[in-house]
Amino acid sequence: MFGFRLAKRDQALPGGQVLAFGIGLIVALAFGAVLLVVAGHSPVEIYLKMADAAFGSPQAWSTTLTQAVPLGLAGLAVAVAGSMGLWNIGAEGQIIAGAIAGSWVARLGPDLPGPMLITLMLIGAAIGGGLLALGPAIARAHLGVNEIITTLMLNEIALRTVRYLVNGPWKDPTSIGFPVAPELPEQAALPTLFERADISVLIAAAVLIVFGFYAARSKWGFELRIAGSSEKAAEYVGISLKRKILTVLVLSGAIAGLVGGLRLGATDRIVEGVAEGWGFAGIIVAALALMRPSGVAAVAIAFGALRVGGVAIKGQGVPASIAEIIQALVLLGALGAAVFTTYRIVGPNSNSGGDATSRDMSEVAS
Amino acid sequence: MTSTKKALLALLTVLAMFAAACGSDAATDTSSSDESDASDEAGDDGEAMADGGDVKAAFVMVAPVGDAGWNFMHNEGRIGAEAATGVETAFVESIPEGGAEFDEAVQNFIDEGYNVIFTTSFGYMDATEKFAADNPDVIFEHISGFKMNDTNFGNTFGRMYQPRYIAGMAAGAATESNKIGYVAAFPIPEVIRGINAFALGVKAVNPDATVEVAWTSTWFGIAEEGAAAQALIDTGADVLSMHQDSTATGAAISDAGGTFIGYHSDMSAQVPAYLTAPVWNWTPRYSAVIEAAKAGTYTPEAWWGGMADGVVDIEVPASSPVADDMQAVKDSILAGEFDVFDQGTITDQEGNVIIEDGVVQAELLDPFSGDPVAGPGDELHDGVLATMSFFVDNVIGTVE
Numbered sequence: 001m002f003g004f005r006l007a008k009r010d011q012a013l014p015g016g017q018v019l020a021f022g023i024g025l026i027v028a029l030a031f032g033a034v035l036l037v038v039a040g041h042s043p044v045e046i047y048l049k050m051a052d053a054a055f056g057s058p059q060a061w062s063t064t065l066t067q068a069v070p071l072g073l074a075g076l077a078v079a080v081a082g083s084m085g086l087w088n089i090g091a092e093g094q095i096i097a098g099a100i101a102g103s104w105v106a107r108l109g110p111d112l113p114g115p116m117l118i119t120l121m122l123i124g125a126a127i128g129g130g131l132l133a134l135g136p137a138i139a140r141a142h143l144g145v146n147e148i149i150t151t152l153m154l155n156e157i158a159l160r161t162v163r164y165l166v167n168g169p170w171k172d173p174t175s176i177g178f179p180v181a182p183e184l185p186e187q188a189a190l191p192t193l194f195e196r197a198d199i200s201v202l203i204a205a206a207v208l209i210v211f212g213f214y215a216a217r218s219k220w221g222f223e224l225r226i227a228g229s230s231e232k233a234a235e236y237v238g239i240s241l242k243r244k245i246l247t248v249l250v251l252s253g254a255i256a257g258l259v260g261g262l263r264l265g266a267t268d269r270i271v272e273g274v275a276e277g278w279g280f281a282g283i284i285v286a287a288l289a290l291m292r293p294s295g296v297a298a299v300a301i302a303f304g305a306l307r308v309g310g311v312a313i314k315g316q317g318v319p320a321s322i323a324e325i326i327q328a329l330v331l332l333g334a335l336g337a338a339v340f341t342t343y344r345i346v347g348p349n350s351n352s353g354g355d356a357t358s359r360d361m362s363e364v365a366s
Numbered sequence: 367m368t369s370t371k372k373a374l375l376a377l378l379t380v381l382a383m384f385a386a387a388c389g390s391d392a393a394t395d396t397s398s399s400d401e402s403d404a405s406d407e408a409g410d411d412g413e414a415m416a417d418g419g420d421v422k423a424a425f426v427m428v429a430p431v432g433d434a435g436w437n438f439m440h441n442e443g444r445i446g447a448e449a450a451t452g453v454e455t456a457f458v459e460s461i462p463e464g465g466a467e468f469d470e471a472v473q474n475f476i477d478e479g480y481n482v483i484f485t486t487s488f489g490y491m492d493a494t495e496k497f498a499a500d501n502p503d504v505i506f507e508h509i510s511g512f513k514m515n516d517t518n519f520g521n522t523f524g525r526m527y528q529p530r531y532i533a534g535m536a537a538g539a540a541t542e543s544n545k546i547g548y549v550a551a552f553p554i555p556e557v558i559r560g561i562n563a564f565a566l567g568v569k570a571v572n573p574d575a576t577v578e579v580a581w582t583s584t585w586f587g588i589a590e591e592g593a594a595a596q597a598l599i600d601t602g603a604d605v606l607s608m609h610q611d612s613t614a615t616g617a618a619i620s621d622a623g624g625t626f627i628g629y630h631s632d633m634s635a636q637v638p639a640y641l642t643a644p645v646w647n648w649t650p651r652y653s654a655v656i657e658a659a660k661a662g663t664y665t666p667e668a669w670w671g672g673m674a675d676g677v678v679d680i681e682v683p684a685s686s687p688v689a690d691d692m693q694a695v696k697d698s699i700l701a702g703e704f705d706v707f708d709q710g711t712i713t714d715q716e717g718n719v720i721i722e723d724g725v726v727q728a729e730l731l732d733p734f735s736g737d738p739v740a741g742p743g744d745e746l747h748d749g750v751l752a753t754m755s756f757f758v759d760n761v762i763g764t765v766e
Contacts, residue, residue, distance in 0.1 A: 053470070063473075066466040163583075167554075173737060175512055178488060179554060196469060267464045268492045276462055311461065311470045315478075320430050320460035 006343040024337030028329035035322050049316060050309025062195035064304045066266075069204040070095075070259045072300030074282025075289060076211055077129075077256040081147075082291035083215060084248050085228035090136065090151025091256040092279025093158030094129035098260025100162055101128025103170075103270040106184045114187030121188060122203070122261040129257015130250045132158060137249035141242040147249060155279070163272050170270070181270045190265035200262040205297070207255065212294035224248065256282070288334055306330055421659045423447065423652070424480035425457040426471055428487035429586065435611030435630045436585075436646075440486045440509070442631075443648025450653040451660070456480065463489025472497050476504055482659045484509065484652065495519060505659050509648075512668070520666030522651055526556075527563035527751070528673045528699050529644030529680035531706045532692050533607060533627045534567020534577075536642050539688040540625040541605045544575040547598030549591050549608040549615045552583060553765050555733075557609050559754045563706045564607060564627075565761045570695075571688050578603060579763030586611040592618050599624065613637055632681070642683045650676035670748065673699050708746050714756040721746055733765075 033043035054064045074091045081088040088094075102125035109117060136150035163179075170181040190198035215221035227234040227244050234241055256279060263274055285303055289295035310323040423444075431441035441457060448455045456478075458471045468490060475483055476497075482505045485494045491511035498506040498519035508514075510523035537546050546568060550557050565577040578601065580594035591610050595618035598606060607627035608615040616626045616637035626633075628643030651671060658664040671677040673696070682692045698704035708724040719727045726740040733755035740750050755765055 053474070059473070063466055063470050066469075167552075173732065178512060179552070183492070196466070196473075263464075266466075271464060271489060273463055273489060276465055307467060308470055311458065311467045312474060314460065315424075315456065315458040315471060315474050317456075320458075324460065 004348060005346050006339070007346040009342055009344055020337035020341045021334055024333030024335075025330060026333075028326075028333030031329050032322075032326035035325060036318070039319065039322055041316075041318055046313050046316070046318060049313055050306075053312030054305035054308045059195045060308070062193075062197035064301065064308050065197050065201045067304030067307050068297075068300040069200045069262060070278040071281055071285050071303050072208055072297050073204050073255055073259045073262070074278045075285025075296040075300055076208055076282075076293055077252045077259075077279075078282045078286035079289055079291050079293045079296050080211065080215065080255065081248055081252040082286050083221070083228055083293065084224045084244065086140070086245065086249060086252075087148045088133065088151050088249060088252045088256070089148050089283065090133065090154050090253070090279070091259075091282045092275045092277070093151070093155035094132045094253040094256035095260040095263065095275040095279050096155075096158040096162050097132035097253075098125035098129040098257025099264050099270050099274040100158075100165065100260070101125050101131075101257065102261040102264045103181060103184065104128075106188050106264070107170075110185045112187075114191075117185065117188050118190065118265065121264065122258060125261025125264070126254040126258045129260060130254035132257070133249050133253025137246045137253075140249065141245040151249075159272075159275075162270065162274065166270065166272055172269075179272065183269045184264060188265065189268070190262070198265065200265060203258075203262065207258070208293070208297045211255075212297070215293040284331060284335075288331070288338070290338060303331070421451075421453045421482055421656055422478075422480045423453055423455045423482040423484065423656050423659075424475035425455065425484045425486060426461050426468065426475075426490065427457060427459040428463060428489070429460060429611070431457070431459050433586070433611050434613060434633060434636065437486070437611075439630055439646040440484075440648055443646070443652045444484075446647075446649030447652035447656055450649060451656045453482075453656055453660070463487055464493065468493050469497075476501055481505065482507070482656055484655075491521075505655070505664050507655050514666045514668055516666065518664070518666065520655075520664075520669065522655075522669045522671070522677075524646060524651075524675075524677040525670060525672035526644055526646075526678050527559050527706055529678050530560045530563040531567040531570075532680050532682070532695055532699075533642060533644050534564035534569075535571045535688050535692050535695065536567075536683060536686050537564070537577075537605045537607060537625070537627050538568035538570070538572035538575050539686055540641060541572065541575050541603075543602045543604045544572070545601065545603045545605075546575055546577045547595065547601075547603035547606045548577050548579045549594045549598065549606060549610065550579050550581050551585055551609045553581060555752055555754045558757065558765055559751055560609055561761060562712075562754065562756075562758045565758050566706060566712070569758075569760050571691065573760075575760065577761050579757070579761060581763075582610065584610060588612045588614045591615050595619060616640060641686070642681050644678060644680045647676055647679050674702060707751060713759045715759055715761065717759065720756060721750075726750065 029047065036043045036046055053060055055061060077091045078088050102121040105121045105124035106117065109120065132154055136147045136154065139145035139150055140147040166181050167179045172180050172182040190200055193199050193201055223239045223244065226237065227239055227241055231241060259278060260274065264270060267274065285296060285299050288299045306327050310327050314320050314323045425440060425444050427437045427440055429437045431437045437459065444455050444457055461468050461471050472483060481503065484507050486509045488511055491508055491513050494506050494508045495513050498515055502518055504518065506519045508521045511521050514520045548561055548564065550561060561577065561579060568575050568577055578598055580598050582590040582594045584590045591608065591612055592614035595606055595615040599618060599622045604624040605627065606615050606619040606624065608629055613633060613636050616628060616633055616639060619626045620637055620639040624639055625641050626637050626639040628637065628640055631645055633643060634640045655664065673679060682689050682696060686692065695704060707721060711719055712721040714720050721727060724746045726744040726746060727742055729741050730739045730750055731737065732739050732753045739753050757763065757765055
């Protein structure tokens with residue numbers, strides 16, 4: 001159209017990502033400022049309020065990190081699959097499956113001591129999430145069925161299942177008709193780490209660090225990226241693609257399932273909205289981290305801060321819609337910036353760029 | 367690898383910018399009180415401790431207050447209570463259930479000196495209970511759930527089935543096809559109770575009419591609710607009512623040239639086919655809680671108010687041929703002389719008599735736990751209403 005197109009750069013712009021993210025953020029905040037002025041607020045005051053709510057005190061940090069936990073783990077789940085070129089759109093459902101499996105464990109052993117119960121719940125949750133991803137993994141590995149469709153549709157199955165459980169067999173008999181499961185045993189609550197943050201922050205940090213290094217440094221991680229960039233190359237060097245796809249998708253589901261287990265520790269019981277959109281937010285986190293597991297933690301903290309800041313300004317009389325638009329603008333700015341670090345705009349008369357036009361956007365992140 | 371490091375670096379830069387910004391904010395906070403017009407902090411907090419009479423009320427809403435539904439009416443209640451009690455109020459909207467954002471929002475209000483906090487969505491219940499335990503000086507009122515404590519945490523709901531009965535009378539008189547449709551949310555006792563009350567109202571003025579139920583599994587789903595409404599219209603329904611937050615049902619029946627019985631709020635401005643609606647009015651209840659807080663007499667309760675308490679209401683449309691009858695029923699409900707389920711013979715879809723003149727005639731079980739709720743000969747009590755899981759005989763549809 002009009003002869004303009006995006007061409008992939010031969011090399012990523014040197015130092016470009018820092019610059020691009022900075023510009024993306026500034027542009028987003030500038031657009032947001034216009035909205036705030038129109039709505040009768042001082043942009044400086046509002047932005048300072050957001051920053052203070054997210055980072056201004058230990059309590060603020062504890063809230064931001066609490067938000068970052070599910071964002072980071074869900075982001076990691078998507079990024080692990082994404083680093084091999086697979087799209088796990090089903091993290092939302094896998095979180096629900098993890099929560100279902102976790103609470104099932106808690107129902108089986110309500111009298112277990114806290115540390116053991118929590119450990120078993122989290123393992124159960126990871127298995128639950130992994131099991132939900134197993135179907136799409138087998139279908140993709142052996143039949144070539146597109147994992148985007150299967151993982152996406154399983155979200156709906158997971159949602160219906162939890163809805164059925166809390167409206168039916170798991171319904172709290174004392175809830176006078178409200179669709180919730182009974183509360184988990186008291187000792188299943190995660191111990192507090194500091195202020196409002198519980199030990200899920202440590203668990204998530206450990207998982208992110210291990211995977212960040214492993215994916216970046218190990219032969220396994222290297223093979224993943226090879227398989228992601230070229231199936232033929234992977235087969236040529238003797239990587240079993242089928243096995244890789246299976247393990248990676250199941251692992252991705254298990255990490256998402258872990259989010260469900262950790263959420264149970266925070267919500268006291270399983271409810272229909274247990275996943276609350278974290279799985280979908282994970283896709284944004286992974287995209288912003290350019291599908292690199294090592295980048296997920298920083299993105300998750302920044303994203304968490306943005307959400308906490310958004311809540312703080314909603315309470316200051318800023319309409320929720322504007323608060324949410326500002327958050328979306330920042331994400332959009334950062335995502336847009338990411339595009340221009342690896343792609344450049346080619347004019348109608350330029351011959352450079354080769355066959356790059358045929359490449360799709362998913363390569364931006366691969 | 368270098369690009370990974372660059373990505374990290376970029377994000378750290380973003381973080382640093384946030385951190386830098388918040389550093390300067392902390393300085394502003396201690397040196398001045400710029401937002402005093404917004405929150406009136408400093409001096410007032412001290413006084414609150416001194417005389418116990420300085421009450422500020424905050425509201426946490428699950429969706430935008432512009433929805434003309436549940437959240438809109440809670441915000442109307444907040445505005446009304448502010449005018450009635452003279453206390454300062456604040457609200458925050460679009461706060462998801464069961465997440466850190468709720469904790470953040472409530473803690474912000476507590477930090478700013480708000481000492482009466484209304485949490486207006488079912489899913490806030492457990493988190494509200496925790497906040498109540500941790501903040502004994504703050505009063506928490508939850509709408510609506512089933513938890514409370516002995517000191518500072520109560521719950522509130524309304525007997526919406528009372529105005530729904532009167533709405534049913536309007537529907538029964540308005541239908542020409544004798545087919546009335548009801549677009550329903552989830553098959554939980556609250557919704558089933560509302561459908562039954564509506565159908566009993568229909569029956570009171572038009573024994574030949576039926577109420578057909580279409581479930582949508584949504585509280586706010588424009589597509590699902592519109593489709594369910596259209597399906598009911600296609601089977602011949604010329605009057606529709608509903609139990610959700612969107613106006614999709616109203617739009618569909620307006621296009622079909624029928625009559626719309628709304629819910630939540632007066633939708634006459636948005637929906638051409640609007641006749642009347644059972645509505646929420648939270649102002650009296652919110653004002654009462656705030657006044658009790660001011661006087662230091664707040665006692666938590668599981669408050670389930672009706673039309674006489676002002677929390678639910680319906681306007682009698684003068685154009686209805688049964689307007690006088692509706693007004694008469696409204697007056698007797700207000701006078702405490704009429705109860706929707708405590709009168710006449712109530713029969714289920716299979717023809718079994720369930721309640722006769724306020725006396726239970728059948729073995730009633732909690733639909734979920736299977737525990738008995740009431741048996742033949744028992745007086746009707748709120749437990750029967752709270753677990754209602756059968757449809758009355760002029761309803762078409764299933765309770766699942």
